[in-house]
Ligand SMILES: Nc1nc2c(c(=O)[nH]1)N[C@H]1C(S)=C(S)[C@@H](COP(=O)(O)O)O[C@H]1N2
């Protein structure tokens with residue numbers, strides 16, 4: 001079974017790519033600028049010829065959300081006792097978690113050994129007190145309408161986090177600044193970038209790619225896109 005579009009959105013366009021490089025983010029986001037450029041110019045089929053390693057920047061919109069540390073807030077609400085809004089500094093003061101994990105997009109590329117730092121969902125949820133009927137976390141991206149959910153049990157895994165650093169640097173804009181979901185056991189589309197709201201809900205809902213046919217439980221190598 002093969003659902004229509006591949007859960008990739010589109011790799012970020014050539015003009016934006018050049019902008020990103022000009023902005024000095026190249027070493028972070030683009031392991032091999034020449035390859036990435038080639039990749040962005042090739043039609044879908046030819047991409048299979050390229051090495052399947054290295055990040056590709058995916059968006060569903062035309063421009064990436066811009067992070068302003070002064071005004072940015074993360075909202076945690078829904079089925080909680082105490083809805084909260086956290087500023088960037090407040091988030092950084094929460095217990096810091098670190099991990100190294102592999103990242104897999106369902107379209108076939110992977111990045112091994114990514115170093116992440118961020119906050120475990122356990123510590124985030126402790127701030128708000130989920131109600132007993134809350135069984136899932138809905139992650140809403142500033143890149144409307146991108147969203148996805150994890151069950152509470154999935155979010156509480158030891159290798160899941162809301163990440164604010166990648167490979168020793170604050171998360172870059174292309175990778176979802178200031179925070180993204182990291183869920184290495186599942187395909188990339190569960191790893192929502194530019195998260196601005198976490199809503200506690202009673203049941204998991206279909207995320208952006210799941211509405212187009214992909215599995216909600218996107219276990220690497222054990223879901224329908226694999
Ligand atoms: N907001 C948002 N988050 C997103 C996506 C997107 O298009 N928009 N694409 C997803 C997919 S399909 C993948 S594989 C990863 C890619 O992460 P990267 O862009 O940091 O390489 O982001 C995921 N998170």
Ligand SMILES: [Mo]
Pocket residue numbers: 007008058105106107187188189
């Ligand atoms: Mo993906």
